[in-house]
Amino acid sequence: DAGVIQSPRHEVTEMGQEVTLRCKPISGHDYLFWYRQTMMRGLELLIYFNNNVPIDDSGMPEDRFSAKMPNASFSTLKIQPSEPRDSAVYFCASRSDRDRDEKLFFGSGTQLSVL
């Protein structure tokens, strides 16, 4: 398996624009997590899905943020409209419920810059 795949690797956009981040989890994994990493706040959990169903979105900062998982192999995190304070690295991670290792597999992240 190629691991968790995120796209794009880098995104530069202007304030007010819509941004869509994409994630393909490892095949067969039941859980998908979206994290945001900033210098100020470290690694924050935004939302996670179990079997494509959003379970906890309490970490989503505002209504401008939304996430979907239309099927087991694809998820999106959308920011509309984007603001400079959204600039961060966004990570997607997945995990298998059958893996007693409880290990998260992370993608390489999307570096988002909002000007």
Added chain:
Amino acid sequence: AQSVTQPDIHITVSEGASLELRCNYSYGATPYLFWYVQSPGQGLQLLLKYFSGDTLVQGIKGFEAEFKRSQSSFNLRKPSVHWSDAAEYFCAVGERGGSYIPTFGRGTSLIVHP
């Protein structure tokens, strides 16, 4: 609620020196504990984990960590640091049972001098 504290934002060591990165957790019962490493421009990779049993756990790349219940700590150690160990290190705690959702510390940046 579970939480993790990594008191050191940056640690600088010389290559070949020993290393200890601190991690303290807050959790009502015996937690799952993890250390992840993040190399520049990469996602996080699991170094080691503690679930139960022997409180000294061995991980990849020559790292080990010791769970000390009395101190609520799970410090990461390496006897001799290599320049390639320069990275960001994250401690995480997860709840037992249920869906397990890890909470990460703020991270410690390791700088290795030649």
